[in-house]
Amino acid sequence: MSERVWAATQIGVGQIELREYPLPEISADDALLKIEIAGICGSDIGGYQEFAGEPRIRGHENVGFLAQIGANAAKRWGVREGDRVVVEQYLPCGNCRWCRTGEYRFCDQTDKLPGQTILRYGNTPVSVAPSLWGGFSQYLYLPPNAIVHKIPAHVPATHAALFVPLANGMQWAYLQGGAAPGKTVVIQGPGQMGLASVVAAREAGAQCVIVSGLSRDAHRFEVARKLGAHHTVDVERESLSARVKQITNGQGADVVVNVSRGGRSTVRDALECASKIATIVLAGPGTQEIPTKGFGRKLITMKWVQGASFNAFELGLQLMASGRYPLSEISTHQFDLRHVNEAIRAFAGEAEPAGVIHASIRPEV
Ligand SMILES: [Zn+2]
Ligand SMILES: [Zn+2]
Structure with missing residues (x-):
């Protein structure tokens, strides 16, 4: 040496x-x-x-x-x-x-x-x-x-x-968000953390995974689909909440993970597309106010999160070792x-x- x-x-x-x-x-x-x-x-x-x-x-x-x-x-x-x-x-x-x-x-x-x-x-x-x-x-x-x-x-x-993005995905979408069989999970932002959250949500057994982003994210939407996302939504072309309602027969999302790094109104979008009872995980919402009016009768749990726990690291590593996901994407x-x-x-x-x-x-x- x-x-x-x-x-x-x-x-x-x-x-x-x-x-x-x-x-x-x-x-x-x-x-x-x-x-x-x-x-x-x-x-x-x-x-x-x-x-x-x-x-x-x-x-x-x-x-x-x-x-x-x-x-x-x-x-x-x-x-x-x-x-x-x-x-x-x-x-x-x-x-x-x-x-x-x-x-x-x-x-x-x-x-x-x-x-x-x-x-x-x-x-x-x-x-x-x-x-x-x-x-x-x-x-x-x-x-x-x-x-x-x-x-x-x-x-x-x-x-x-x-291993860090995957641990974060496991922490945010699964351990904090509660992604599970039967659940609809919306992930705002198709960057490395959003895409890792797609994999984590699928690994947790989520029924439906929807990824939102901008028009310039066209390639990342393709990657999201390869990793297991069921739908992608370009918020510059269509309303996220309208699309989520359409996909879920009017129910809305059970879990929203915001890793958008900002945007004009992604927290408002999260509140709008959330089901009547839902968890919103603010993992990277950038700088914006949290609106409190105009969302109807809902029971929303909003979580501000930071990094990953020991357990999330282990889960992320198991997911990685399984070879089930095309992580090279x-x-x-x-x-x-x-x-x-x-x-x-x-x-x-x-x-x-x-x-x-x-x-x-x-x-x-
Ligand atoms: Zn870091
Ligand atoms: Zn200490």
Whole structure:
């Protein structure tokens, strides 16, 4: 193993450059992951464009092989050197009320709060030893509180790179939304999170999955259908609620997952197309007011959600390992470590290549 590690390090707004770091010493309680592939998240676009603070290595959707692992860490995590794992982005404290109740993604230690250094992959600055806190790198440091899940060898790397969107889909459409047999699920927004929610809703047994988007999403609608969506609705051409009512014989949707990232009135659309009793999951509604008038007699549960639980990660990985879904349709582009700027700009739709749905960084390619 070489003694130096190359990592794509963000040093300013829209500025990522390759920097060299020493390979950390591993003790009995920690480990080193050789990155196989690392997904780019929607939040990486904002972080890239509105960067503030100290240099850091981005990348929090990390897949790789355990290159070195201490004896205690191996025992605690139930893994061995050479195992292929995915790593959750959270590095929680283990002691607060959220950690103690299994909701560790809300642990303050993994949050951006004033007066503390955040401990979360892709966010922790390189000034915190041993610097390797992001997956756009050859290696990632795994401290004792890292959370790993094994992933089977037969899963292609490009599918493995989707473990975070799939976990989110399972959390939002199934665990929070309640997608199940007999249910109609509307997913607003056919981006990587929306498409992963389609797969999750189908995996949960939903009766009818409807995906809405804009006219420019024509290709993504095709992908949604390949993944199992029954209907797609271009909201620039037709009313979502009218179409949903038509499809459901006037009943409306039981579950609405809003991952639209905004739009003029997607929350209003969600309330309009919801059945009399329904759950609306606001997973990425962008910035808009929540209207409270004009929806008739309804019992609506609205949920504001954030990330995925341990259980959702496991469910997402099982779904992925099943091979039942053409996940390559979502995992469209891969870039090497020297082209992280280009990858994020392409994902943001600001540069070629066009048509990126989910992009990943593969250090060895
Ligand atoms: Zn993310
Ligand atoms: Zn905690």
